[in-house]
Amino acid sequence: MKTILITGGAGFIGSHVVRRFVKKYPQYKILNLDKLTYAGNLANLRDIENEPNYGFIKADIVDAERMNQIFRENNVESVIHLAAESHVDRSISNPMEFIFTNIIGTVNLLNAARIAWQDKMEDKRFYHISTDEVYGSLGETGTFLETTAYDPRSPYSASKASSDHLVRAYFHTYKLPVVISNCSNNYGPFQFPEKLIPLSINNIRNNKPIPIYGKGENIRDWLFVEDHANAIDLIFHEGKNGETYNIGGNNEWTNISLILLLCKIMDRKLGRADGTSEKLITYVKDRAGHDLRYAIDSTKIQHELGWKPSLQFEEGLDKTVDWYLENEEWMNNITSGDYQKYYENQYVKR
Ligand code: NAD
Ligand code: TYD
Numbered sequence: 001m002k003t004i005l006i007t008g009g010a011g012f013i014g015s016h017v018v019r020r021f022v023k024k025y026p027q028y029k030i031l032n033l034d035k036l037t038y039a040g041n042l043a044n045l046r047d048i049e050n051e052p053n054y055g056f057i058k059a060d061i062v063d064a065e066r067m068n069q070i071f072r073e074n075n076v077e078s079v080i081h082l083a084a085e086s087h088v089d090r091s092i093s094n095p096m097e098f099i100f101t102n103i104i105g106t107v108n109l110l111n112a113a114r115i116a117w118q119d120k121m122e123d124k125r126f127y128h129i130s131t132d133e134v135y136g137s138l139g140e141t142g143t144f145l146e147t148t149a150y151d152p153r154s155p156y157s158a159s160k161a162s163s164d165h166l167v168r169a170y171f172h173t174y175k176l177p178v179v180i181s182n183c184s185n186n187y188g189p190f191q192f193p194e195k196l197i198p199l200s201i202n203n204i205r206n207n208k209p210i211p212i213y214g215k216g217e218n219i220r221d222w223l224f225v226e227d228h229a230n231a232i233d234l235i236f237h238e239g240k241n242g243e244t245y246n247i248g249g250n251n252e253w254t255n256i257s258l259i260l261l262l263c264k265i266m267d268r269k270l271g272r273a274d275g276t277s278e279k280l281i282t283y284v285k286d287r288a289g290h291d292l293r294y295a296i297d298s299t300k301i302q303h304e305l306g307w308k309p310s311l312q313f314e315e316g317l318d319k320t321v322d323w324y325l326e327n328e329e330w331m332n333n334i335t336s337g338d339y340q341k342y343y344e345n346q347y348v349k350r
Pocket of ligand 2 (some may be wrong): 185197199211212
């Protein structure tokens with residue numbers, strides 16, 4: 001049985017990737033390595049936790065010796081590396097966690113793989129999951145290509161850019177068989193409600209203000225999380241070593257137009273009069289260094305690997321809202337305790 005180590009599998013995207021691989025590939029042993037930070041939640045994987053080809057290891061990727069030990073003891077043959085500190089606002093208030101996990105944690109995994117695989121690299125793979133935010137901020141036109149120069153502007157994106165550079169350096173220096181993908185904003189079930197879409201769904205449900213930074217004119221490209229998991233599956237199996245693949249939804253929205261659409265869907269689902277939820281929109285102080293626009297050119301993965309997004313945004317958002325409304329308990333469990341403190345610091349005290 002081939003053993004694949006998936007880091008960050010208890011988080012948002014990681015849990016979709018773990019679920020997909022466990023169900024689709026019974027011939028692989030899927031080891032989920034996660035520190036279970038505030039963003040990691042084993043409840044995201046309840047439906048597959050007893051599958052015979054699934055295992056969980058609670059560990060911190062910043063612990064180098066532990067990473068070496070895990071590679072030694074489990075005969076790890078491939079890595080899909082998603083573990084990261086992932087929220088831009090948290091990187092602004094506390095950058096060091098991002099430096100430790102995203103940079104040092106990634107190097108620890110690269111070193112563990114290099115040591116464990118030194119005698120035979122051919123059938124191995126180290127797949128690093130990254131973000132479009134490494135490319136910086138676009139003006140009104142243009143898109144990010146795989147060849148676009150890096151220009152990260154937040155501690156989060158700078159830490160991800162740094163880890164991407166290190167992954168490429170290990171390919172060139174040590175011939176480590178790496179592949180990287182850079183994806184746009186994901187949305188869907190199991191996303192922690194610090195991010196725009198689940199935060200807004202939760203606030204609308206509870207009749208609380210929907211905080212919009214600045215004028216709401218910033219633009220993001222949104223992709224349904226299962227379309228990202230599908231792309232990861234394809235790249236893992238068919239991507240070329242040393243290559244980068246951009247993944248995007250070809251689906252740009254200003255934050256305000258996205259929230260207006262979400263409000264309409266929520267009014268309909270909650271049986272509220274059209275226009276009710278919109279009244280909750282509240283403009284708040286802008287994020288420091290707020291990137292204006294991200295947009296991805298995903299021609300390469302479409303042409304080379306035959307990937308394309310499967311869902312229209314309206315359909316994906318509808319499905320996402322249904323999931324959050326049907327899983328109130330999941331939301332209530334993670335919004336008690338520490339989440340309240342985070343929320344007050346982020347939105348009330350500034
Ligand atoms: P997330 O914050 O939901 O999950 C991150 C997971 O990593 C959590 O389970 C957490 O417990 C774990 N983790 C954090 N620090 C760790 C450490 N030191 N050791 C071990 N585990 C640790 O993040 P996400 O949104 O699922 O993002 C996953 C990956 O995809 C990240 O690398 C992120 O940069 C990238 N990405 C995210 C998006 C997006 O829109 N969410 C888009 C493109 C790329
Ligand atoms: P977010 O979900 O944090 O993702 P990212 O910063 O990685 O793109 O934010 C998406 C967009 O929504 C971004 O332009 C910031 C904005 N935003 C708000 O306007 N209000 C909020 O409360 C949050 C969390 C984000």
